Amino acid sequence: MAVSYKPVLWNRQKKKYDQILWMGIALILGCFAIFEFLLHPTITIETLIIRATAFTAIILLHIILMIGPLCRLDKRFLPLLYNRRHLGVSMFLIALVHAAFCIIQFHALGDTNPIASVFLSNPNYQEISQYPFQTLGFFALIILMLMAVSSHDFWLNNLSPKMWKQLHMSVYIAYALLILHIALGTLQYEKDLFYTILLWSGFLTISGLHLVAGWKTRSQLRAEQNALKQEGYFEVALLEEISEKRAKAVFVDGQNIAIFKYDGKVSAVSNICKHQMGPLGEGKIVDGCITCPWHGYQYYPGNGQSPPPFKEKLATYRVKIIKDKIWINPSPFPEGTAVEPAIINHG
Amino acid sequence: MDKQDHFYIGWQETMPAPHRRFLRPFLFGLVLLLPILVFTTVWFQKDFNDHRFELGTLTEVTGTYYESPVPLLLADEGELPNTLSKSILLVGFGKFGAEGIMKDIQETEGSLVGKKVRLSGTLIYGAGHTVMELTQKEASLVQVYEDAALKTPALATNGAYQGKGEILDPKCYFGVMKPGEGKTHKSCAIRCLSGGIPAVFKPDNTGDYYILLDAQGKKLNEQLLPYIGYLVDMNGSVSNYFDWKVMVVDSRALSLNVSRKGERCGGDG
Ligand code: HEM
Numbered sequence: 001m002a003v004s005y006k007p008v009l010w011n012r013q014k015k016k017y018d019q020i021l022w023m024g025i026a027l028i029l030g031c032f033a034i035f036e037f038l039l040h041p042t043i044t045i046e047t048l049i050i051r052a053t054a055f056t057a058i059i060l061l062h063i064i065l066m067i068g069p070l071c072r073l074d075k076r077f078l079p080l081l082y083n084r085r086h087l088g089v090s091m092f093l094i095a096l097v098h099a100a101f102c103i104i105q106f107h108a109l110g111d112t113n114p115i116a117s118v119f120l121s122n123p124n125y126q127e128i129s130q131y132p133f134q135t136l137g138f139f140a141l142i143i144l145m146l147m148a149v150s151s152h153d154f155w156l157n158n159l160s161p162k163m164w165k166q167l168h169m170s171v172y173i174a175y176a177l178l179i180l181h182i183a184l185g186t187l188q189y190e191k192d193l194f195y196t197i198l199l200w201s202g203f204l205t206i207s208g209l210h211l212v213a214g215w216k217t218r219s220q221l222r223a224e225q226n227a228l229k230q231e232g233y234f235e236v237a238l239l240e241e242i243s244e245k246r247a248k249a250v251f252v253d254g255q256n257i258a259i260f261k262y263d264g265k266v267s268a269v270s271n272i273c274k275h276q277m278g279p280l281g282e283g284k285i286v287d288g289c290i291t292c293p294w295h296g297y298q299y300y301p302g303n304g305q306s307p308p309p310f311k312e313k314l315a316t317y318r319v320k321i322i323k324d325k326i327w328i329n330p331s332p333f334p335e336g337t338a339v340e341p342a343i344i345n346h347g
Numbered sequence: 348m349d350k351q352d353h354f355y356i357g358w359q360e361t362m363p364a365p366h367r368r369f370l371r372p373f374l375f376g377l378v379l380l381l382p383i384l385v386f387t388t389v390w391f392q393k394d395f396n397d398h399r400f401e402l403g404t405l406t407e408v409t410g411t412y413y414e415s416p417v418p419l420l421l422a423d424e425g426e427l428p429n430t431l432s433k434s435i436l437l438v439g440f441g442k443f444g445a446e447g448i449m450k451d452i453q454e455t456e457g458s459l460v461g462k463k464v465r466l467s468g469t470l471i472y473g474a475g476h477t478v479m480e481l482t483q484k485e486a487s488l489v490q491v492y493e494d495a496a497l498k499t500p501a502l503a504t505n506g507a508y509q510g511k512g513e514i515l516d517p518k519c520y521f522g523v524m525k526p527g528e529g530k531t532h533k534s535c536a537i538r539c540l541s542g543g544i545p546a547v548f549k550p551d552n553t554g555d556y557y558i559l560l561d562a563q564g565k566k567l568n569e570q571l572l573p574y575i576g577y578l579v580d581m582n583g584s585v586s587n588y589f590d591w592k593v594m595v596v597d598s599r600a601l602s603l604n605v606s607r608k609g610e611r612c613g614g615d616g
């Protein structure tokens with residue numbers, strides 16, 4: 001099922017989300033400017049921009065990283081997840097302003113190319129407290145840029161979902177780089193304990209939420225597995241063991257079953273062909289039908305029936321997918337009974 | 348209760364009411380929390396110095412030009428407000444010393460050393476010292492007066508210094524950047540000194556500033572780059588160059604002078 005790329009249209013919800021997001025950003029930037037001018041009136045405008053954008057971007061990054069686990073803890077947070085990519089892109093743009101101002105202010109108009117200067121000016125790579133922390137910010141920015149660019153649904157459809165997911169998991173690498181960027185940069189200048197506490201609070205909040213959400217997901221999974229066992233299901237295969245339009249044959253509770261994977265679905269039927277007992281599990285799905293490897297008899301995977309005008313029917317079985325595992329209930333349905341296929345969801 | 352009511356779909360026009368009711372308190376919480384977070388973050392920042400960089404304002408100053416040990420304009424009486432030092436350390440545009448610009452100017456004008464000139468540039472000042480950026484490069488020379496050239500006074504040693512402190516780039520420190528010192532500014536200071544802006548030493552316990560020179564009385568820049576950002580032990584003989592103090596240090600002995608490697612300079616705080 002190759003669904004072509006369909007842009008999601010703007011709707012009221014999405015506009016509202018962006019309005020609130022940018023009002024929030026304006027709130028942080030505005031407060032930052034007002035408080036700086038009140039408390040540190042001799043600040044330069046460049047330093048104000050550098051610090052206000054850095055602060056805003058890192059706050060947004062924390063919020064972004066909290067949304068995932070919050071949604072796993074309570075589904076009512078889902079509206080925050082739906083448009084998270086706008087959060088991400090906004091965060092990247094603000095971080096970009098920070099980085100650009102830093103590079104211009106500290107590295108431009110000198111005797112070396114500004115980008116090269118980020119890496120070369122301070123050569124103390126072997127010393128923690130003197131470490132050129134800007135380089136860590138630089139790599140974080142590259143990661144955030146790749147994510148921002150690839151966040152469009154267009155890429156989700158053109159990179160495989162798996163690759164896309166992997167790319168977007170690198171946000172955790174960016175986060176780690178940025179913690180070090182701050183710890184080895186600003187925290188080496190601003191010595192007040194407050195900043196160390198602030199940085200740790202952010203880190204502990206994020207890792208704590210991930211741990212709790214992970215724990216909840218695991219215990220839910222365990223509960224689901226136990227429930228399935230009660231209902232007579234058996235765990236029989238890993239999803240990835242079966243290639244597309246192919247099957248795996250299993251013996252469960254005296255039943256010989258072929259499990260087919262096709263079009264993002266999994267169905268299970270008797271492994272024994274009605275013609276001469278050929279092994280259907282070694283067959284393949286052709287034109288939407290399980291096709292026997294021996295003489296080519298065909299059956300629909302969803303109900304075990306041969307396409308008309310043929311009359312052969314196979315027993316069918318219930319299938320469940322939990323995470324990456326396939327579970328089978330080996331008590332057969334009468335031959336030709338339709339059974340909902342289990343849906344594979346990438347996530 | 349119908350389960351469908353609670354199923355969230357992002358592309359729907361409006362958010363289901365239960366979601367809205369649930370999320371609203373979090374939103375209000377954030378609106379309260381964020382300003383508090385910003386306030387405390389700004390509150391605990393180190394204060395900046397009151398040094399100034401008159402970005403965008405060009406000032407013309409008449410005075411006597413000297414080149415050794417570093418380019419300097421000794422402003423005539425009444426040219427600058429009384430609050431500013433008349434010994435104006437000259438620096439180039441961007442992260443460069445003034446030598447390149449002054450060399451180009453003197454290739455067409457002949458030597459200006461000891462002569463009365465009028466220069467235009469951007470003033471940088473603080474902590475009792477004045478610096479001027481020759482913002483318009485070669486066009487910074489407004490006028491050369493015909494008075495006879497004065498002799499550059501010789502540097503006469505009038506004491507010795509020993510102590511620890513930080514090596515700074517005076518352009519940023521005396522006003523262009525806040526903060527113009529410490530770890531976050533380390534890369535920039537290296538860039539500035541590498542570009543020929545004279546190095547200045549700031550002891551960590553006195554309000555003095557010393558332009559650092561080698562035994563030949565030349566700017567000591569390249570050899571200092573590895574020590575920027577550290578607390579450095581410095582010793583040398585001190586003399587006066589108008590309102591500036593200069594310190595001649597033995598650059599060969601310098602590598603031995605870094606005390607407690609890793610001990611950092613934190614600026615004013
Ligand atoms: C090329 C990339 C980058 C460079 C050269 C760079 C440079 C700097 C510098 C010089 C500072 C110290 C500024 C100061 O004196 O206050 C700083 C601080 C900071 N940076 Fe970056 N940065 C980069 C990327 C990033 C990115 C992508 C983020 C993402 C959020 C970020 C977040 C921060 C934060 C939170 C601080 C501490 C707050 C502050 O001191 O302003 N930086 N960075």
Ligand code: FES
Pocket residue numbers: 273274275276277278279292293294295296297
């Ligand atoms: S055994 Fe299956 S087609 Fe003959």
